[in-house]
Amino acid sequence: MARRATAIAKVRDEASGPVLVVDTGDTLYGKSAADRKQAPLLVAAMNAMGYDAMAIGEYELVAGLDEVQARFGEARFSVLSANVGPAGTLGISPYLLRAYAGHTVALIGVTSPTAQARAAALGLKVDDPLEAVRRVVQELHGQADVILVLSNLNAELNKRMVSEVPGIDAILGAAGGATIQAYGVAGPEGTVVLQAAGPEGQGIGVLTLNLDDQGRVVSYNGSVWLLTPSYADDPEMVRLMEQYGVRP
Amino acid sequence: MRRWLVGFLLLAAVLVGCRVEEGAPTSYPARTPAAPSTPGATRTISPSPVRPTTPAAGKVDFTITVVHSGGVVGKVLPCG
Numbered sequence: 001m002a003r004r005a006t007a008i009a010k011v012r013d014e015a016s017g018p019v020l021v022v023d024t025g026d027t028l029y030g031k032s033a034a035d036r037k038q039a040p041l042l043v044a045a046m047n048a049m050g051y052d053a054m055a056i057g058e059y060e061l062v063a064g065l066d067e068v069q070a071r072f073g074e075a076r077f078s079v080l081s082a083n084v085g086p087a088g089t090l091g092i093s094p095y096l097l098r099a100y101a102g103h104t105v106a107l108i109g110v111t112s113p114t115a116q117a118r119a120a121a122l123g124l125k126v127d128d129p130l131e132a133v134r135r136v137v138q139e140l141h142g143q144a145d146v147i148l149v150l151s152n153l154n155a156e157l158n159k160r161m162v163s164e165v166p167g168i169d170a171i172l173g174a175a176g177g178a179t180i181q182a183y184g185v186a187g188p189e190g191t192v193v194l195q196a197a198g199p200e201g202q203g204i205g206v207l208t209l210n211l212d213d214q215g216r217v218v219s220y221n222g223s224v225w226l227l228t229p230s231y232a233d234d235p236e237m238v239r240l241m242e243q244y245g246v247r248p
Numbered sequence: 249m250r251r252w253l254v255g256f257l258l259l260a261a262v263l264v265g266c267r268v269e270e271g272a273p274t275s276y277p278a279r280t281p282a283a284p285s286t287p288g289a290t291r292t293i294s295p296s297p298v299r300p301t302t303p304a305a306g307k308v309d310f311t312i313t314v315v316h317s318g319g320v321v322g323k324v325l326p327c328g
Binding site for chain 1: 308
């Protein structure tokens with residue numbers, strides 16, 4: 001995590017425009033008991049790194065209601081899902097809009113249907129993901145120049161989203177934990193860029209979208225940065241981890 | 249005369265064979281999935297037939313960068 005902070009700072013330093021930092025879910029909790037104790041630190045670290053939004057995955061919903069409510073409440077970033085409801089529960093929003101110099105970017109979160117049982121235990125419901133994203137994209141028509149989906153779906157559903165939901169510019173994340181370098185696929189209304197950062201926080205995806213003066217994406221440049229020791233530990237992040245009893 | 253004719257036929261056979269070989273592929277290789285981008289390479293997106301283009305289309309006016317993580321599954325590793 002200390003390397004991730006360094007890498008994100010490097011992206012911010014080198015970027016020629018605004019930088020959005022997002023997470024595509026399955027992040028706060030893991031399968032083992034040990035992996036379920038780190039959520040407070042993970043949220044604090046994401047706050048410190050200036051995250052804008054996180055999509056909800058199955059592993060955001062594995063803890064008890066009080067625990068999940070506390071973590072979502074501590075987040076200074078938006079917790080997004082277009083298909084987890086009822087609307088407004090636990091502060092979950094379907095999308096986030098960010099406006100920059102006359103251009104508006106929409107971030108839509110979408111949750112895997114595999115989260116249904118976990119969600120039900122918290123009194124939540126997971127709706128059809130593609131229907132939900134389609135509905136939100138239609139709602140955003142005329143409001144956003146660029147539409148990015150923070151996807152917790154597997155590769156097959158992401159592929160279907162490209163062909164069945166018009167209006168999306170990029171789908172980020174999940175794909176079953178695979179690392180996927182950015183590539184473009186023809187969708188109903190033009191190219192959709194897909195990219196996934198890979199498993200267990202071992203890398204970050206960096207995707208730059210170039211817009212023309214009409215707000216259309218005309219080109220892109222993407223890569224996955226593997227967080228090798230060549231990225232020095234960020235001292236602020238090290239201090240934060242130590243406060244939570246974790247050594248980097 | 250017979251030798252000349254045999255030679256001519258052999259030459260013709262070779263030429264026809266070469267021509268057949270040159271034009272042999274009648275089908276194209278199966279399309280492979282879109283190749284991953286080379287890190288650092290900028291890919292241009294063709295104008296969409298649905299989103300109408302203007303003469304200004306293609307000129308970069310604004311750039312936005314998205315950093316994304318995911319699938320951390322509760323692990324606080326030195327890297328991610």
